[in-house]
Amino acid sequence: MGIIRGMDFSRCPPPGYELQSRDSTYWAEDLQFEYWRSLDVAAKVGLLEAWAAEVHELQIEGIRTEHPDASPVELERLAAEIRYGREFVSAFLALRAVETTPS
Secondary structure, eight states: OOOSOOOTTOOOOOOOOOOOSSSHHHHHHHHHHHHHHSHHHHHHHHHHHHEEEEEOOOOOHHHHHOOOOEEEEEEEHHHHHHHHOHHHHHHHHHHHHHHOOOO
């Protein structure tokens, strides 16, 4: 037994089991899956939302290193272009400009 109560670190994976990641161990995956199963839907959604926000922030920081003079709005547009494609973002922004222009 290890330092985590009830976790058998020597336990081997079932025959044919493939690790989700090459840099992981079976017991670590088992612990993660057990934790995930213990969460209710709201907690899972909360975790996914937090992870998505963190990934977005990391993406913005990466883009900022390539475009240090870009404004926050420009950084968001560049991130959207990476995620959805330049053509889609351009079409969306053009449509939005038409919809928000006063008549």
